[in-house]
Each structure stands twice: as structure tokens, then as C-alpha cells.
Amino acid sequence: MAFTFFFRDMQILDLAVRHVVPFTMGRSKVRIWDAGCAMGPEPYSLAILFAESMGHFAFKNLTVYATDIDETDTFGTVIRNGIYPEDELKRIPEGIFRKYFKTNGKPGFYEVTDLIRKRITFLKHDLLSLQPIGSDFSLIVCKNVLLHFQPHERREVIQMFHRSLTPGGYLAMEQTQKMPRESSHLYEQIASDGQVFKKVNG
Numbered sequence: 364m365a366f367t368f369f370f371r372d373m374q375i376l377d378l379a380v381r382h383v384v385p386f387t388m389g390r391s392k393v394r395i396w397d398a399g400c401a402m403g404p405e406p407y408s409l410a411i412l413f414a415e416s417m418g419h420f421a422f423k424n425l426t427v428y429a430t431d432i433d434e435t436d437t438f439g440t441v442i443r444n445g446i447y448p449e450d451e452l453k454r455i456p457e458g459i460f461r462k463y464f465k466t467n468g469k470p471g472f473y474e475v476t477d478l479i480r481k482r483i484t485f486l487k488h489d490l491l492s493l494q495p496i497g498s499d500f501s502l503i504v505c506k507n508v509l510l511h512f513q514p515h516e517r518r519e520v521i522q523m524f525h526r527s528l529t530p531g532g533y534l535a536m537e538q539t540q541k542m543p544r545e546s547s548h549l550y551e552q553i554a555s556d557g558q559v560f561k562k563v564n565g
Contacts, residue, residue: 369404369447370454372506372537378557379535380412383502386531393425394500396527398490399508400429403442403483404451407475409504410482411463422482428496430488442485445475490520495527503528506537518543525549528562535559 387393395413397406406429414422431438441447449471452460460473467474488496490508503524509517521543524534534550536542536558542550550560 368454369452370408370456371405375506375535375538375557375559376409376412376504378554378559379502379504379533380409380416382553382559382561383533384413384416386533387501388421390501391424392499393421394497394529395425395427396496396500396503397427397429398488398503398505398524400431400438400442400485402438402447403429403445403485404447405429405504405506406442406483407445407479410479411459413482414463414479415459422478425482427483428486428500429483430486430490430496432489433487436487439485439487442483443480445480445483446472447475448472490523491516493519493523495523498527499529500527500532501529502533502535504535506535506540509536509540514543518545521546522549525562530562530564532562533559534562 395409397409400406406427410427413425417425429442433439446467452464452473463476463479464473465476486496509520512520528534538558540558542560549563551563553559553561
């Protein structure tokens with residue numbers, strides 16, 4: 364399980380979204396996988412970034428699949444409801460907050476708008492099963508998860524991500540998570556200042 368909060372590691376997410384939006388232009392389905400989503404702040408942050416970067420029509424083609432092992436069986440309910448305490452939302456810029464969050468009648472809590480919430484699908488999933496949740500993903504985000512795995516497990520999960528990405532798709536990891544040398548032939552790093560990688564086909 365990864366601990367996340369809204370608008371964390373924005374440099375990485377911004378970099379990924381800037382590359383994925385033009386890459387997916389004109390597609391009828393845009394599939395994003397957030398692996399290790401915890402309570403949902405990261406997949407919701409991603410969806411908001413895409414909403415700001417894609418046209419309204421194109422955004423309707425986006426699905427963010429949010430997955431976690433969720434051993435307590437609590438994440439799914441929280442993510443589907445999209446209701447979070449005000450303290451967890453303080454990093455969100457004011458204009459974005461007003462646009463994508465609304466009061467829900469419970470003091471100190473805010474609800475993600477339907478526009479964003481409907482783009483998120485939660486699935487319970489164990490990365491170490493090495494069984495992907497699907498294929499043809501344009502972007503996979505896996506931050507602050509692989510550090511909990513053994514080196515050989517990291518390599519196997521990264522290889523599984525490679526199989527799950529569409530040709531030319533992208534993988535984003537946290538800044539401190541380096542690409543294992545044994546997996547480096549599978550990806551091309553797109554910027555020296557960010558851990559965002561493009562799938563090398565073949």
C-alpha cells in the first residue's frame with residue numbers, strides 16, 4: 364500500500380500528462396492505470412490534470428483504473444464516494460479546488476464532482492501476482508510502491524507494466540525510484556529531471 368495525498372509529486376504527474384495528452388489525441392478510449400492508489404488522491408489528481416489538459420469531448424474517453432491490494436477492504440468505498448476531509452485537500456490550487464470539488468453537507472468534508480469521479484474505476488489488485496488488470500494503457504503510474512518490493516520483484520512488476528502498455532505508452536514512477544538496469548532496455552527516459560519513461564517496442 365502506498366500513502367498518497369492530493370497533488371503529490373506534481374512535477375512527475377505534469378510531465379507525464381504533457382506527453383500523454385498529444386499521444387492519445389483522436390483515440391476513442393484512453394486507458395490510464397494508477398497502481399498502488401491507496402485512498403484515491405493520486406488517481407483523482409491525475410484525472411483533474413487530464414481534465415485541465417484535454418478537451419471536454421476527449422476527456423469523456425478517459426478511464427483511470429485505480430488499483431491497490433487494499434487489505435482492509437476500505438479503499439474502494441472511499442474512492443467510489445470521492446469524499447475527503449478538508450485537511451487532505453490543502454495542496455490543491457484554489458481555482459482547481461473550486462472547479463472540481465463541492466460541499467456535501469458534512470462539515471469539513473468535500474466531494475469530487477461527478478465529472479471527475481465518473482472517470483475513476485477502482486479494482487482490488489496485487490501487483491506481485493504479476494497479472495495485469497488489462498492492456499493497451501497509455502500511461503501507468505506507480506509511485507511509492509516498488510520501494511517496498513525486493514529487487515527481483517521490482518523488475519518483474521516493471522516488465523509486467525511493459526506488457527500492459529500500448530506501443531509507445533508511458534510509465535511514471537517517483538523521483539527516487541530508478542529504473543532497474545535489467546529493465547532499462549524496455550523503456551526510454553523522456554526527461555533527465557523526471558522518472559517518466561516511454562515504452563520501447565519489440
